[in-house]
Amino acid sequence: EVQLVESGGGLVQPGTSLRLSCAASGFTFDDYAMHWVRQVPGKGLEWVSGISWNSVYIAYADSVKGRFTISRDKAKKSLYLQMNSLKTEDTALYYCARGIGVVVPAAIGSWGQGVLVTVSS
Amino acid sequence: QSVLTQPPSASGTPGQRVTISCSGSNSNIGNSFVCWFQQLPGTAPRLLIYRNNERPSGVPDRFSASKSGTSGSLAISGLRSEDEADYFCGAWDDSLSLWVFGGGTRLTVL
Numbered sequence: 001e002v003q004l005v006e007s008g009g010g011l012v013q014p015g016t017s018l019r020l021s022c023a024a025s026g027f028t029f030d031d032y033a034m035h036w037v038r039q040v041p042g043k044g045l046e047w048v049s050g051i052s053w054n055s056v057y058i059a060y061a062d063s064v065k066g067r068f069t070i071s072r073d074k075a076k077k078s079l080y081l082q083m084n085s086l087k088t089e090d091t092a093l094y095y096c097a098r099g100i101g102v103v104v105p106a107a108i109g110s111w112g113q114g115v116l117v118t119v120s121s
Numbered sequence: 122q123s124v125l126t127q128p129p130s131a132s133g134t135p136g137q138r139v140t141i142s143c144s145g146s147n148s149n150i151g152n153s154f155v156c157w158f159q160q161l162p163g164t165a166p167r168l169l170i171y172r173n174n175e176r177p178s179g180v181p182d183r184f185s186a187s188k189s190g191t192s193g194s195l196a197i198s199g200l201r202s203e204d205e206a207d208y209f210c211g212a213w214d215d216s217l218s219l220w221v222f223g224g225g226t227r228l229t230v231l
Contacts, residue, residue, distance in 0.1 A: 035220070037166075037220075044123055044209065044222060044223070044224045044225045045158075045166065045209055045211070045222040045225070046222070047211075047219055047220035047221070047222065050219075050220065059218050059219055060219070061219055062217075062219075095165060095166070100168075100171060104213075104220075105153065105213035105220075107154065107156045107168065107171035107172065107211075108156070108158075108168065108211065108220065109168050109171070109177065110168070111165040111166050111167070111168075112165065113164075113165050114165055
């Protein structure tokens, strides 16, 4: 069974940093692209970033480009999102998700339960 | 403002067939596959449809979808109370090089 468990969320002040982690299990981590998608509770989905199976291809939403960095660790079977210069509008539930294939444009398949990030002074 | 356009709400009675539309452009739906997600209250999204009309294992065949040009459509037949949820469409946008989603459609089973 595919399991994606996010961690690292919390309440932080604007301008500070936070690092989200996602521990993957139940599948061969190297065989799939991975994503971060966020959702303000009660609102729609916003794709944040995606990374290919081999980390060669990485893409970001314009709203986070230059501030957020996605990465993955093959040995630890983990996905990360380094979030710098956080803004109040980054407040959301952040989901870790697995693609259905090796490339970022392939459909987003399995999702974690999400981790809440609140940016407020 | 979402890149893909969905109606904010839809409704039907048990047993009915309902459809939800998703409108995009040549750079996303027109040049890529459409996928659909179901989000039950308080839970994470679940992939319902990928590659326009394919169902992952475990998704009932009551759920079907199609794509024509720059629009996609999700159909739910034999509506059940447990289908009450938010439904989102998504597609890769070639011009923007990112995933785009619809704003979501809240389905109410009357």
